[in-house]
Amino acid sequence: MKIVVLNGSPKGEVSVTVQYVRYLQKQFPGHELKILSVAHEINGLERDQAKRQTVMDEIESCDGVLWASPVYYFLVPSQLKRFIELIWERRAEEIFRGKYGAALVTSIHCMDHTAMNYLTGISEDLGMRFVGGLTPASDDLTVPKERTSLINFMAYFLHAIETGAPTPRSFAPVNYSPGTYRPADFAEATATPAGNPGTGDGKIVILTDGNDPESNLGRMISVFQRHMPSPVEVFDLNNVAIKGGCQGCIHCAYDNTCVYQDGVKQFIQEKLLPAKAIIYAGNIKDRYLSSRWKMYIDRTFVFGHTPYLSGKQIGFIISGPLRQLPNLRQIFEAHTQAQRCTLLGFATDEGDTETITAGLQALADRLVWALVHGLQAPPNYLGYGLHLLFKEFVPMVSGIFRADHIFYKKHGLYKDQHKGLRQRMMNLLFAAMNSLPKTRREFQKQMKPGMIADLKRIVDGAKPAAG
Numbered sequence: 413m414k415i416v417v418l419n420g421s422p423k424g425e426v427s428v429t430v431q432y433v434r435y436l437q438k439q440f441p442g443h444e445l446k447i448l449s450v451a452h453e454i455n456g457l458e459r460d461q462a463k464r465q466t467v468m469d470e471i472e473s474c475d476g477v478l479w480a481s482p483v484y485y486f487l488v489p490s491q492l493k494r495f496i497e498l499i500w501e502r503r504a505e506e507i508f509r510g511k512y513g514a515a516l517v518t519s520i521h522c523m524d525h526t527a528m529n530y531l532t533g534i535s536e537d538l539g540m541r542f543v544g545g546l547t548p549a550s551d552d553l554t555v556p557k558e559r560t561s562l563i564n565f566m567a568y569f570l571h572a573i574e575t576g577a578p579t580p581r582s583f584a585p586v587n588y589s590p591g592t593y594r595p596a597d598f599a600e601a602t603a604t605p606a607g608n609p610g611t612g613d614g615k616i617v618i619l620t621d622g623n624d625p626e627s628n629l630g631r632m633i634s635v636f637q638r639h640m641p642s643p644v645e646v647f648d649l650n651n652v653a654i655k656g657g658c659q660g661c662i663h664c665a666y667d668n669t670c671v672y673q674d675g676v677k678q679f680i681q682e683k684l685l686p687a688k689a690i691i692y693a694g695n696i697k698d699r700y701l702s703s704r705w706k707m708y709i710d711r712t713f714v715f716g717h718t719p720y721l722s723g724k725q726i727g728f729i730i731s732g733p734l735r736q737l738p739n740l741r742q743i744f745e746a747h748t749q750a751q752r753c754t755l756l757g758f759a760t761d762e763g764d765t766e767t768i769t770a771g772l773q774a775l776a777d778r779l780v781w782a783l784v785h786g787l788q789a790p791p792n793y794l795g796y797g798l799h800l801l802f803k804e805f806v807p808m809v810s811g812i813f814r815a816d817h818i819f820y821k822k823h824g825l826y827k828d829q830h831k832g833l834r835q836r837m838m839n840l841l842f843a844a845m846n847s848l849p850k851t852r853r854e855f856q857k858q859m860k861p862g863m864i865a866d867l868k869r870i871v872d873g874a875k876p877a878a879g
């Protein structure tokens with residue numbers, strides 16, 4: 413059988429993910445695994461119709477499509493995202509319809525499931541028969557057990573094609589026909605509410621890739637902007653000098669210097685870092701924002717695994733069916749949590765004009781409140797998990813990611829709050845009490861009151877909140 417492998421790594425052949433495919437080529441010599449480096453070649457594919465046609469011809473003649481991609485910021489790299497956009501833009505989706513598909517995604521296991529969900533959803537939207545995915549860690553190929561998983565994954569993919577195995581959808585199709593958002597009484601919709609306390613010092617910025625005043629997104633940005641008591645600066649990513657997508661070269665790991673000499677790092681340092689709040693605004697394109705947005709996000713890798721936005725308030729203004737895309741919402745939330753920021757919420761254009769305006773006003777009110785009161789939310793599971801993962805990963809690779817290591821040491825991010833001396837002493841005591849039936853019975857009797865003892869002391873001593 414012929415399997416077309418759509419390689420999503422911007423590194424082309426010199427890619428970790430491609431090594432997994434090369435291994436599969438050796439394991440399954442009776443089948444052709446044709447690798448097409450669509451991410452590496454994206455500029456040519458964008459410009460050159462003949463090149464694009466060659467890729468589409470290969471896909472048309474194959475029995476199955478294997479997406480093979482690294483995870484970049486909880487999704488696929490911007491170059492593969494762009495390739496996916498081109499499929500619809502150039503009306504090539506029919507070529508994929510009915511083809512069997514699968515995905516192989518390598519990473520350090522940081523939100524690899526959202527990248528896999530994305531590729532699953534995209535495959536299903538293209539009418540493909542998606543069999544499943546495998547998400548090995550970058551170095552799993554060196555582990556015999558994981559090589560067996562890889563072989564089994566491929567064997568099942570081939571088996572599914574051969575036998576015409578059923579492939580039920582995992583994700584519902586997205587149904588979205590947006591109305592035009594045009595508040596009748598624009599002045600009322602955009603008025604700053606009376607008694608609004610203002611937001612004090614500190615910039616508020618909106619980062620968008622679509623500020624056309626005649627679009628829903630453009631009008632939503634205006635309504636939000638005018639509802640804020642302080643000036644809000646809007647930056648359009650189309651005007652930020654971005655020479656290209658992240659190439660995955662990791663040169664920046666040493667001292668946060670990117671191989672591209674363009675405006676991305678400077679833009680972040682000068683425009684975003686001084687801000688107290690950032691509102692991300694964008695149009696949903698397939699099951700994410702645009703590839704331009706993704707290109708910008710990938711390029712923030714110049715700051716490595718550091719929470720360079722730490723402490724900021726973050727909100728989202730989204731034109732598109734966000735409520736139908738919980739995977740995308742989770743990606744947004746994970747970004748906020750990884751950056752140790754506070755998530756204000758999401759305003760979307762799902763609903764009638766009144767509902768949309770109310771959503772924007774709610775976001776603005778929450779932002780004002782958060783800024784006035786210095787709101788900082790504790791991490792949830794996503795944040796906590798991501799911080800633990802980075803705390804393990806960064807020291808493991810500190811020789812390469814030197815800049816991260818310095819940042820983590822300087823900002824105390826390696827410190828383990830839950831393994832303090834008191835906790836260790838308590839554990840010794842509990843272990844001793846649990847070791848004898850008699851003391852264990854007493855210990856278990858005291859379990860519930862013991863669990864709330866520290867908290868109860870705080871509650872008992874609490875006074876009414878100021879103001």
Ligand SMILES: Cc1cc2nc3c(=O)[nH]c(=O)nc-3n(C[C@H](O)[C@H](O)[C@H](O)COP(=O)(O)O)c2cc1C
Nearest residue numbers: 421427428429482483484485486519520521522550
């Ligand atoms: C810009 C960039 C972003 C990344 N984002 C993630 C991520 O969100 N989650 C993750 O687990 N790994 C992430 N990684 C690590 C890669 O997914 C991993 O190294 C992958 O195996 C590289 O595959 P490749 O050599 O085929 O490109 C990122 C790497 C880069 C360069």
